[in-house]
Amino acid sequence: MKSILYILYDGLTESLAQSQVLSYLKFLTTEGFQFTVISCEKQDKYHKSGEDIRKVCKEHSIDWHPLIYHKTPPILSTLFDINRMKRKAEALFQEKKFDAVHCRSYIAAFVGSHLKSKYNCKFIFDIRGFFADERVDGDIWKLENPVYNAVYNFFKKKEAIWFNEADYTVSLTYNAAKHIRKSYPAANISVIPCCVNTADFNYLEFPPNLKSNIRNSLGLSEDAFVLMYHGSIGTWYLLQEMMGFFKIVKSKIPNSKFFFLSKEEVGYIHEEAMSQGLDIEDIIVKSVPFDSVPKYLSIADASVFFIKPVFSKQASSPTKLAELLSMGIPVFTNSGVGDVDSIIEESGFGYLIKKFEESHYNQAVEKFLGSKRFDKENMHRYTVENFDSSIGADRYREIYKALLSTPKHELITG
Known part of the structure; x- marks a missing residue:
C-alpha cells in the first residue's frame, strides 16, 4: 500500500x-x-x-x-x-x-x-x-x-x-x-x-411538497421568483454588481426575491440593497449547514454569481457552478473567470455577462425570459458526466x- x-x-x-x-x-x-x-x-x-x-x-x-x-x-x-x-x-x-x-x-x-x-x-x-x-x-x-x-x-x-x-x-x-x-x-x-457529489446535489431528491415547505418557512409564496446566491462573498464575489443585476430582474419580474444562502452578515447585504433603492423585504439571508445546502438550493428559479475578473482568477474553478448545474438551476455569471466561459458556452445552461452594465444585465434577463424552460435532467446529466x-x-x-x-x-x- x-x-x-x-x-x-x-x-x-x-x-x-x-x-x-x-x-x-x-x-x-x-x-x-x-x-x-x-x-x-x-x-x-x-x-x-x-x-x-x-x-x-x-x-x-x-x-x-x-x-x-x-x-x-x-x-x-x-x-x-x-x-x-x-x-x-x-x-x-x-x-x-x-x-x-x-x-x-x-x-x-x-x-x-x-x-x-x-x-x-x-x-x-x-x-x-x-x-x-x-x-x-x-x-x-x-x-x-x-x-x-x-x-x-x-x-x-x-x-x-x-x-x-x-x-x-x-x-x-x-x-x-x-x-x-x-x-x-x-x-x-x-x-x-x-x-460535486451529484448524488447529494440532485434535484430529484427534493419533491414539490418539500420545496413548498421550505418556501413557507422562508415566507415565500409559491409563485415568487427566487434568484439564488449561495456561499461566502468575501474578496472576490461582487455584491454591488450582483445587487444591481437583481434590480434589473426585479424590474422585469415584479414578484422576484433575492435569496442569499450565506454566512455573511445580514446587515452588510441589506446595506448594499438599500443603497441601490431595493426593499430589504425582497432580500432573504439564511445560513445553513453544508449538508442542507442542496435542500435550499432546490427552491431557486435561477442563480447569479459575479467574480472579479482579474488575472489570478484564470485559475479559479467555482464549486458553486457545478453545484448549481447539478441541481438544474440556470446560472447568470460573468466572463473572464477560469473555464467558466467555455463551460457555459458548451453546455448552454446559463448566461455570460460580458460587462457589469445595465444594458448587459437587461440583455441576459430578456434572453432568459424568452427562452424555453431549462431541462433539469439534461443539466444534471451534464454535471454527472463532467463534474x-x-x-x-x-x-x-x-x-x-x-x-x-x-x-x-x-x-x-x-
Missing part, C-alpha cells in the same frame, strides 16, 4: 475541504492508498466540528494531524505555521517513510518542497490558484508597500521553483494550465476542476498510480 502525506493550510473542518479534499481521500483509501493529513484549523471551526471530522477520518483509516491556524501578525504568523507543519511532517516522515507528499496550495508547498529535497519523495503541487497574484488582485498585498512587494517577488520565485521541481502539478482550469505550460513547458500538469466527484477522484488516482510506479519523464499529462 502506497503511503501519502497530504498537507493543506486550510482546515479540514472547512466546508470546501470536506467537499474537495475529504470526499476524494475517502474514495482513494479504497484504491490502495494510505493517507496521513496535516492541516491548520481555525479554532472556532475545529471546536465545532473537529470531532465529527476525526470520526470520518478514523472510519476511513485516514491519519489526521490538525494544527491550530494563526492569523496575526501578518506574514510572521504564516511563517510560524509553516515551521510547525514542517516539524510535524518531518516527525511523521521518520515514522512512515511516505512515498509522496501532496501539497494543496502554496503554503503547503513550502513543506512539500523541503521534504522532496531532504527525503527524495515525490512532490505533488496542487496549486488551487495563483496565490501571490490573488493577494495582489484582491488588494491584500499592496505592491507600493515595500514589504508586500518583497513578499510577492519571493513567492513568484518560489512558484517558479515549485513548478520546475514538482513531479506533478494539478490545476483547477485549462486556462491556468495553458499559462503554466507557456513558462514551464516541462511541467507535468493535470487539470482537475472543483467537482461528479468520482471524476476528480479518478484523476487523482491516475496521478498517484503514474507517479508512484513510473519515472517522471514517462508520465502522461492532460
Whole structure:
C-alpha cells in the first residue's frame, strides 16, 4: 500500500475541504492508498466540528494531524505555521517513510518542497490558484508597500521553483494550465476542476411538497421568483454588481426575491440593497449547514454569481457552478473567470455577462425570459458526466498510480 502525506493550510473542518479534499481521500483509501493529513484549523471551526471530522477520518483509516491556524501578525504568523507543519511532517516522515507528499496550495508547498529535497519523495503541487497574484488582485498585498512587494517577488520565485521541481502539478482550469505550460513547458500538469457529489446535489431528491415547505418557512409564496446566491462573498464575489443585476430582474419580474444562502452578515447585504433603492423585504439571508445546502438550493428559479475578473482568477474553478448545474438551476455569471466561459458556452445552461452594465444585465434577463424552460435532467446529466466527484477522484488516482510506479519523464499529462 502506497503511503501519502497530504498537507493543506486550510482546515479540514472547512466546508470546501470536506467537499474537495475529504470526499476524494475517502474514495482513494479504497484504491490502495494510505493517507496521513496535516492541516491548520481555525479554532472556532475545529471546536465545532473537529470531532465529527476525526470520526470520518478514523472510519476511513485516514491519519489526521490538525494544527491550530494563526492569523496575526501578518506574514510572521504564516511563517510560524509553516515551521510547525514542517516539524510535524518531518516527525511523521521518520515514522512512515511516505512515498509522496501532496501539497494543496502554496503554503503547503513550502513543506512539500523541503521534504522532496531532504527525503527524495515525490512532490505533488496542487496549486488551487495563483496565490501571490490573488493577494495582489484582491488588494491584500499592496505592491507600493515595500514589504508586500518583497513578499510577492519571493513567492513568484518560489512558484517558479515549485513548478520546475514538482513531479506533478494539478490545476483547477485549462486556462491556468495553458499559462503554466507557456513558462514551464516541462511541467507535468493535470487539470482537475472543483467537482460535486451529484448524488447529494440532485434535484430529484427534493419533491414539490418539500420545496413548498421550505418556501413557507422562508415566507415565500409559491409563485415568487427566487434568484439564488449561495456561499461566502468575501474578496472576490461582487455584491454591488450582483445587487444591481437583481434590480434589473426585479424590474422585469415584479414578484422576484433575492435569496442569499450565506454566512455573511445580514446587515452588510441589506446595506448594499438599500443603497441601490431595493426593499430589504425582497432580500432573504439564511445560513445553513453544508449538508442542507442542496435542500435550499432546490427552491431557486435561477442563480447569479459575479467574480472579479482579474488575472489570478484564470485559475479559479467555482464549486458553486457545478453545484448549481447539478441541481438544474440556470446560472447568470460573468466572463473572464477560469473555464467558466467555455463551460457555459458548451453546455448552454446559463448566461455570460460580458460587462457589469445595465444594458448587459437587461440583455441576459430578456434572453432568459424568452427562452424555453431549462431541462433539469439534461443539466444534471451534464454535471454527472463532467463534474461528479468520482471524476476528480479518478484523476487523482491516475496521478498517484503514474507517479508512484513510473519515472517522471514517462508520465502522461492532460
